[in-house]
Amino acid sequence: MKAIVQTGYGGPEVLVERDIDTPTPGEGEVLVRVAGCGVCYRDTLVRRGHMRARLPVIPGHELAGQVVEVGEGVEELNKGDNVASLIYTFPKNCKRGEENLCRGNQWLGEDRDGCYAEYVSLPHWSLVKIGAHSEAPLESYSFAACIVGTAYRALKQRAKAVEGETVLVTGAGGGLGLHSAQVARALGLRVIAVTRSEEKARILESLGVDNVVVYGSGGFSQEVKKLTDGEGVDIVLENVGGPTLDQSLRSVRKGGRVILTGNVDPRPQQVLLGLVILKETGVLGSLNSTLSDLQEAVGLLSNGAVKPVYKRIPLSVDEVRQAHSLLEAGKAQGRIVIAP
Ligand SMILES: [Zn+2]
Incomplete structure (x- = not known):
């Protein structure tokens, strides 16, 4: 699959395009085909080294997409389901309502690969299903959580x-x-x-x-x-x-x-x-959102109470580097969403 990879810390040039193996969902995980991946100011902080990442890493923590493959032991989600993700994964035994604060959390695009890619594999419990009736396009749910x-x-x-x-x-x-x-x-x-x-x-x-x-x-x-x-x-x-x-x-x-x-x-x-x-x-x-906050957010987008304001860009290294520069200059209006 095609992915943008962060290879070091520095300017937008540390983001490079790579062709890498599509991940295989492990036990409890699902493979999500990325419909939208938001480009966040946090991504630029990670890129500049203000927040440490496990390098090389695929950046991007704002994900929405469709489940295309289901790993062993997953009954809660099926192939074809549309989902929005939290910006981190959390241990399954984490206390309900405090997922954002759990020890052992892994932040997408930092501790584990994120969504500047065509596919991402994630534990099913970090995802919220999006209902069939929705006012907002699937890619806009990428920033439901963040x-x-x-x-x-x-x-x-x-x-x-x-x-x-x-x-x-x-x-x-x-x-x-x-x-x-x-x-x-x-x-x-x-x-x-x-x-x-x-x-x-x-x-x-x-x-x-x-x-x-x-x-x-x-x-x-x-x-x-x-x-x-x-x-x-x-x-x-x-x-x-x-x-x-x-x-x-x-x-x-x-x-x-x-x-x-x-x-x-x-x-x-x-x-x-x-x-x-x-x-x-x-x-x-206030640290990002928990599962119940994400559920509320998905509801607000689905019923049209919140109208997503964003611009789509393709999964291309030039466009993504430019998006980072725009964010750093404070010139982005609304969200920039990579739609592979
Ligand atoms: Zn974000």
Whole structure:
């Protein structure tokens, strides 16, 4: 099969095209023909060596596809089933609801081969079946776990958001942001989205976001305060991390919550601790999604509550390298999905 392989750490040139053996599903595994593989900012962090991988490795952790072969002992899935994957595999005895935190987890595209390929073999229990009736194309379920599920977990499980609350979404024009704004709307929240780009602002408005703030060097907290009668928002979905965290802490109301879901800057960050204490801000991490979060995410895509915003590219090394460069430059609109 054709695959893109990461051979070392460095620039996009460490990604090369290879012809390798199609994997054979072991016991409990199924072979999935890749319909879509999302290109994630995390892939660029792994490529640059900020996150270590077992090299050489096939990158890519955002997978949807069709089961084409079933290994021994698999009764839950059949040939022809459409599935979306978690971004990791977990030991079968992992505690239900805490799959994302289990010891022994293997991250796709890092600890084991991912989906920049035509086929991937995975344990059946890391996959969620997609029902026959669906509003979204199969390849768009590739980012059900890493984007839609992540937003769902952050808002529902971590922030415990209740209908009518206001949420601020940072990095709103990126893949995670565009979809988390929609998840928040689907949960009945008022959404204020912040972005640096006028172009991305227009996309956000077309998706029904309540307020879009385009900001420059002065930050966004003043504008957010104005939009909330000087109070600040109930929740911040912090998708960017370091570069926006200070502004987020200034934008949240007293007693509000800031949920950290992503971080584009791997260096240590400075945080004004007094702000956190004086406002009794809850600052919580949220790590991707669990099986139940993924199930919810698949539901949100299937019933049309979340409209996938993405661009398809072929499984070609030139296109994939270019996708990495676009993500690193913050220029990708929505998700870029490899559709072999
Ligand atoms: Zn991802």
